[in-house]
Amino acid sequence: MQTDRLIAALATDTRTAPRRIGPVLALALLAALPVAVALFMAILGMRSDVRTAMHNPFFDLKFVVTLTLAFAAIVVSLHLTRPEASFGRWGWLLLLPVVVIVSSLAAEMMMPHQRPWLARLIGNNAMACMASIPLFALPFLAAALLALRRGAPANPGLAGMTAGLLAAGLGATLYASHCTDDSPLFVVVWYSIATAFVAAVGVFAGRRMLRY
Amino acid sequence: MRGRDDEWTGLMRAANAGDATAYRRLLEAVAPVLRAATHRGLARAGQPVDQSEDIVQEILLAVHLKRQTWDATAPFAPWLFAIARNKLIDALRRRGRRVFVNIDDFSETMAAPAPSETLSAGEVATHLDGLPSRQRDVLKSIAVESASIKETATRLAMTEGAVRVALHRGLASLAAKLREP
Numbered sequence: 001m002q003t004d005r006l007i008a009a010l011a012t013d014t015r016t017a018p019r020r021i022g023p024v025l026a027l028a029l030l031a032a033l034p035v036a037v038a039l040f041m042a043i044l045g046m047r048s049d050v051r052t053a054m055h056n057p058f059f060d061l062k063f064v065v066t067l068t069l070a071f072a073a074i075v076v077s078l079h080l081t082r083p084e085a086s087f088g089r090w091g092w093l094l095l096l097p098v099v100v101i102v103s104s105l106a107a108e109m110m111m112p113h114q115r116p117w118l119a120r121l122i123g124n125n126a127m128a129c130m131a132s133i134p135l136f137a138l139p140f141l142a143a144a145l146l147a148l149r150r151g152a153p154a155n156p157g158l159a160g161m162t163a164g165l166l167a168a169g170l171g172a173t174l175y176a177s178h179c180t181d182d183s184p185l186f187v188v189v190w191y192s193i194a195t196a197f198v199a200a201v202g203v204f205a206g207r208r209m210l211r212y
Numbered sequence: 213m214r215g216r217d218d219e220w221t222g223l224m225r226a227a228n229a230g231d232a233t234a235y236r237r238l239l240e241a242v243a244p245v246l247r248a249a250t251h252r253g254l255a256r257a258g259q260p261v262d263q264s265e266d267i268v269q270e271i272l273l274a275v276h277l278k279r280q281t282w283d284a285t286a287p288f289a290p291w292l293f294a295i296a297r298n299k300l301i302d303a304l305r306r307r308g309r310r311v312f313v314n315i316d317d318f319s320e321t322m323a324a325p326a327p328s329e330t331l332s333a334g335e336v337a338t339h340l341d342g343l344p345s346r347q348r349d350v351l352k353s354i355a356v357e358s359a360s361i362k363e364t365a366t367r368l369a370m371t372e373g374a375v376r377v378a379l380h381r382g383l384a385s386l387a388a389k390l391r392e393p
Contacts, residue, residue: 001269001334001336001337001340001355001356003243003247003265003268003269003272004240004243005355005356005358006269006272006273006336006355007236007239007240007243007272008236008354008355008358009351009354009355009379009383010235010236010239010272010273010276010383011232011233011235011236011239012232012354012360012361012379013276013376013379013380013383014227014230014232014235015376017228017230018279018280019280020280021280021281081281082281082282082283082291082294083278083281083291083294083295083298084286084290084291084293084294150278150280150281151278151281152274152278152281152295152298154294154298211391212274212277212278212298212387212391
């Protein structure tokens, strides 16, 4: 085929303006939300003392951590859909949830506790946490990857990783409302392991799905 | 190079606002630059340069299908060259080469003329035959026989809307086929 003919064909295909990826990603995640919530309510459900727990700052801090991760990863994911984007320009945003968790760790360490630190770290739900977060992250990861396929990332694995991080942040937000372990020590260990796992799945899927 | 980049950026803004003529002018303006750069990239990697037209067409398809990722407040050239670089590296990898392509290969490049008519049909034409029949017929009518949307609709007994949909899907499937190793 002659290149000038191809160009003519491309110029003919301009009736529908291409849709920006931001709104597409937002819609995809909104569509995944009821799926993840249904899965969550069917398997775990919120903890029974959620009303009193809300007055515990360490219970609330879990949501600050997971939602900071989710929003930072959404911003970085959208940035990485651009072919000329460099990770460094916005990648530092992913340090925000780390800053939040480290500050809450420091706060926790300064407070008096009845249980020793190792007991708080191990908690009661470590295995459930590591299995649940990836499970509830899955609908969000699938939705994010499908939306990000419209992008043109220079590094598809990296783009998949940020999709994994945003999915883990949203999945962990659901799980956090069930889990009775509120210590930042528990969060920093087990939530991180679960998040790393989802991010690794994201890298693997991104390399296959996000190439353009 | 500054004036050229500004001109491209202006054309792409007009294209996004629905100006098909500006879009066509833009693609016609960038094709020779992409051709010269691809030529040079292939030569540096020790590959036969007669494949450069395939890669140029692949870049143009990606530019078209990914144009929503261009930020209208940013200059067009860096975006274009990032896509071109990605496609050139991809093409070289498929041919079993791992090479580093310098972005300067693109930005400093002057235009090269189009190859003569006698060259082989190329990869795009080869993949055309593997498309679903409707997409293939529409693409052949518009991209090979230079028919308009209206003529194609009459010829294939389709509505103009259906021709547009088949054209867009056909271009997307072509790009997907070219990406396969």
